[in-house]
Amino acid sequence: MFIYWIQLIVCLLSYINIIHxxxxxxxxxxxxxxxxxxxxxxxxxxxxxxxxxxxxxxxxxxxxxxxxxxxxxxxxxxxxxxxxxxxxxxxxxxxxxxxxxxxxxxxxxxxxxxxxxxxxxxxxxxxxxxxxxxxxxxxxxxxxxxxxxxxxxxxxxxxxxxxxxxxxxxxxxxxxxxxxxxxxxxxxxxxxxxxxxxxxxxxxxxxxxxxxxxxxxxxxxxxxxxxxxxxxxxxxxxxxxxxxxxxxxxxxxxxxxxxxxxxxxxxxxxxxxxxxxxxxxxxxxxxxxxxxxxxxxxxxxxxxxxxxxxxxxxxxxxxxxxxxxxxxxxxxxxxxxxxxxxxxxxxxxxxxxxxISKMVINGTKKLCRPAMGYAFAAGTTDGPALTTLGFYQNMTHGTLGWDIVKDILRTPTKEQTDCQQPKPILLDTGEITIPNPWxxxxxxxxxxxxxxxxxxxxxxxxxxxxxxxxxxxxxxxxxxxxxxxxxxxxxxxxxxxxxxxxxxxxxxxxxxxxxxxxxxxxxxxxxxxxxxxxxxxxxxxxxxxxxxxxxxxxxAFNLSPPKIADFKPITHQFGDIVTDVVVKPNGYSSGQTVSASFVAGNPRNNLMLDKTYLTVERYMPSSTSTKTNTNADSSWVVIRTDNDWDTRFNWKRNQVLLGRSTAIIEWDVDDTVEAGTYRLGYFGHHQSILKKRVTAHHGYSTPFEVQ
Structure with a gap:
């Protein structure tokens, strides 16, 4: 009986030990x-x-x-x-x-x-x-x-x-x-x-x-x-x-x-x-x-x-x-x-x-240096690519014309060609190392x-x-x-x-x-x-x-456009309204879109991480909610940001050489929006040409009604 109890205690301790x-x-x-x-x-x-x-x-x-x-x-x-x-x-x-x-x-x-x-x-x-x-x-x-x-x-x-x-x-x-x-x-x-x-x-x-x-x-x-x-x-x-x-x-x-x-x-x-x-x-x-x-x-x-x-x-x-x-x-x-x-x-x-390229499975199945086949260039039905140039899915053979073109970049070795069969190699990515491995x-x-x-x-x-x-x-x-x-x-x-x-x-x-x-x-x-x-x-x-x-x-290389200085029209300041909200006598209703545009800087000047380029704000004079910003009337309460599905922050470069751009704020009103007074807000940054200093700016639309 004593041995039985000892065994039982050991089992219980073992069970307790595996419960994490x-x-x-x-x-x-x-x-x-x-x-x-x-x-x-x-x-x-x-x-x-x-x-x-x-x-x-x-x-x-x-x-x-x-x-x-x-x-x-x-x-x-x-x-x-x-x-x-x-x-x-x-x-x-x-x-x-x-x-x-x-x-x-x-x-x-x-x-x-x-x-x-x-x-x-x-x-x-x-x-x-x-x-x-x-x-x-x-x-x-x-x-x-x-x-x-x-x-x-x-x-x-x-x-x-x-x-x-x-x-x-x-x-x-x-x-x-x-x-x-x-x-x-x-x-x-x-x-x-x-x-x-x-x-x-x-x-x-x-x-x-x-x-x-x-x-x-x-x-x-x-x-x-x-x-x-x-x-x-x-x-x-x-x-x-x-x-x-x-x-x-x-x-x-x-x-x-x-x-x-x-x-x-x-x-x-x-x-x-x-x-x-x-x-x-x-x-x-x-x-x-x-x-x-x-x-x-x-x-x-x-x-x-x-x-x-x-x-x-x-x-x-x-x-x-x-x-x-x-x-x-x-x-x-x-x-x-x-x-x-x-x-x-x-x-x-x-x-x-x-x-992975050096592995051999079961002594016979060799892995290859990387390469992409002809059908890669065709894209998928979710995003067709170069189909007009003769690329399709399920291509197990190359074409004479494209074989000549791709060989200019790199002709695959026989070892690579054999390893990748039945893939016809379009891009021999594993044997190209300029400017770095592909x-x-x-x-x-x-x-x-x-x-x-x-x-x-x-x-x-x-x-x-x-x-x-x-x-x-x-x-x-x-x-x-x-x-x-x-x-x-x-x-x-x-x-x-x-x-x-x-x-x-x-x-x-x-x-x-x-x-x-x-x-x-x-x-x-x-x-x-x-x-x-x-x-x-x-x-x-x-x-x-x-x-x-x-x-x-x-x-590495970077061919993306460089950031350039921002300029505003002579008659405007950054954050000024370009096109204001259309104020409707009967207000906006579900299914309609409210929009306004503002003089903007390039959003690359400040990524606004955990912040927002836009707001939709409701006028609520009795509210004690957080202000939009330190200069805003505390009666305006943020109800939407650029993370919301029913808003859109659009940025357009209007004049490339003059560095002028516009921010367009859009909000789709739906049946969950309560009746009240609202406004659209824009928050951006612009960069000067001399000191390349980045300065914040913002603007608000005219208030409008939602019925």
Whole structure:
């Protein structure tokens, strides 16, 4: 009997030891960057430069720490960007270690994941191919991104408190489709039979609450491309996931919180979206009802191109964006409110930097120096590119004319050509090193553990089946090491950018995703083998080996327009009204737009991080709310900023040589707006020609009524 009690006590102590209570923290910060004159990252559409803001873009940070050992923690950051720069992460870690020491936040336990929005400024990727797509390495974009990410993590750090985590998973329909169904069908039938859909329809939500049950935030993972807003857009925004985060924050945070920002922080993270589109109605030749897929044998009539259509396409791409974002928000809140499946257990993390181009799988499958295929130049149905020049999806052979042209830049070696088969190489990015390497070969993968839930990341855009295989492989490896797994979540692109990762079978089709898989047909196998190393290191309690990350930013170029001095008309001051609000006798009503324009300076003079270029203000003489600014009447209360979906900040350079520009403020009135007196406000900065001093200015419209 005595031995029985001893055994029982040992078992109880062992059970107590594996129960890990958590401390959690959330934080958010602005990373918008320059909203004018800088090219957007994603579509590589020459001339798609910023002209203002539809909504600001944000970094949202989440910290989970062991309640008993505060040094055991992980940091997940979601950024509303096309991808994440490896140098951005390096600088973030350096800044964090200056503030908190060398051991608390490291490359191992900080994951920077992106939503893959195509509507934000570029310039934060150090390889030449990506620099060319946005005209350079741009510190104006990179520095506020680093600053904002660090600020978001610092705010999460300062808010860490005892808390609870819950995980929930459910289907979300009518929100994504496969834009390369023909490639998906290349995968083995038996494998496809394991799944109901040709894209992942599951949304996974990790919910954060205080120990008292107060809502603190959520992270939602759902696979859908950030291309609801098309390549004609010139206003910064976070696409469908940015909108989802915005409306979720506004709904949960206390009523009246400006722009929805408060203690509750919602992130809508990306998953294996490589072949997944938000344009759920399918693809059609523009101006027709002819369906298409962008392939060579499926041409559109002359003057028409193959474009995806979102659910609100008849109204605008912005309306499609709103619908897809709202559906993600609604499902995430439904899952969050269930508070089922509370997590507990070990917190752990591993990351590994490795040279993918030097890998050999099973002694025979060689990885390649990076290269991009002909179909890469065709673009996708979400953003067609050079289709009028003879490029199509599913090109497994080059053309004589383009072969001559591309060989002027670089003729691929026979080894490279053989390695990349059946990809016809258009850009031999791995063998061009001027002015710096055109694509990375040193990549980072990462694995987080929260009890029996794991979060894996790569810098690539994984296709649907690539993501499924990777998750299955990680789970199988964990189980083989005696580790029970509830779920493996894939998040990315994270910690860098390496274009796409298609399966071996999809690669043979050479649609856009396969043509944009840089390292050859065995790229996915290389990722899986390297994750096996991470799993083994985690199971053994040992570090994973890594190679150094190269920094080429001192070799980078910047061809974006320089900032020049601002000038005002002789008869006006900066901030003066150019075109005032039209004051209507009966006031404005739902469905109408109010606008005014002002003499402006270049918004690049001050990025206004965590601030705003515009306000919509309501006259409320009895209010004690925060003033618009120190010189304003305290009766005017800010109800909208440039982060709100129903406002637009537009900037136009009227006269380039004279340095004159205009800011146009717009506000769409809807049925949620209360009757009252309102005005529009503009806040900017101008730079002088002699001292290059930046000076603030502002202006207000004439008050107007809303009925």
């Amino acid at each position: 209570a958590y401390k959690v923290g959330t934080g958010i910060a602005d990373i918008t960057g320059p909203c004018a004159q800088i090219m957007f990252m994603g579509y590589a559409e020459l001339g798609q430069t910023g002209e203002g803001i539809r909504q600001r873009i944000w970094a949202r940070a989440y910290i989970v720490a062991d309640d008993q050992d505060d040094t055991k923690r992980i940091v997940f950051v979601n950024t509303e960007t096309q991808s994440m720069g490896d140098i951005v992460k390096k600088r973030v870690i350096q800044s964090l270690q200056k503030q908190y020491g060398k051991s608390l936040y490291t490359e191992q336990n900080v994951m920077l994941s992106s939503t893959h929005s195509h509507s934000g400024p570029g310039g934060y990727l150090q390889q030449a191919l990506y620099e060319l797509s946005v005209l350079g390495w741009i510190e104006e974009t990179t520095q506020p991104m680093v600053q904002g990410i660090v600020q978001a993590i610092a705010r999460a750090h300062d808010s860490v408190q005892p808390g609870k985590l819950h995980l929930a998973v459910d289907e979300l329909l009518d929100t994504n489709i496969n834009r390369s169904g023909a490639s998906y069908l290349m995968n083995p039938l038996e494998e496809r039979k394991q799944y109901k859909y040709n894209v992942d329809k599951n949304m996974t939500v990790l919910g954060f609450h205080s120990s008292a049950g107060e809502p603190l935030g959520l992270i939602s993972w759902f696979a859908v491309h950030g291309v609801s807003v098309n390549n004609t857009n010139r206003l910064i925004n976070g696409d469908n996931k940015g909108y989802a985060a915005y409306v979720t924050d506004r709904k949960i945070n206390p009523h009246g919180t400006l722009s929805g920002k408060g203690k509750f922080v919602a992130a809508f993270a990306q998953s294996n979206e490589g072949d997944v589109s938000p344009n759920t109605l399918g693809s059609f030749c523009t101006g027709t009802t002819i369906s298409c897929d962008g392939s060579k044998n499926d041409k559109c009539p002359t003057g028409s191109s193959c474009n995806g259509r979102g659910p609100g396409w008849k109204t605008s791409d912005y309306e499609s964006n709103r619908i897809i974002g709202q559906q993600q928000s609604d499902k995430a809140l439904e899952l969050y409110e269930k508070q089922e499946n509370q997590l507990n257990g070990i917190i752990d993390s591993r990351s590994k930097l490795f040279d 694509q990375p070969t040193i990549l980072e993968i990462q694995l987080f553990r929260l009890g029996d839930v794991f979060i894996a990341s790569t810098p690539s855009e994984l296709t649907t089946m690539s993501g499924r295989r990777l998750r299955r492989a990680i789970k199988s490896r964990l189980n083989s090491r005696g580790i029970q797994v509830q779920d493996v979540i894939y998040s990315g692109p994270a910690n860098g950018y390496a274009s796409y990762c298609a399966t071996y079978e999809e690669y043979q089709k050479q649609r856009y995703e396969g043509a944009s898989t840089p390292y050859g047909p065995h790229t996915l196998s290389a990722y899986i083998e390297t994750f096996n190393e991470l799993v083994d290191a985690m199971a053994n309690g040992s570090p994973a080996s890594s190679v150094p990350l190269p920094d080429y930013t001192n070799q």
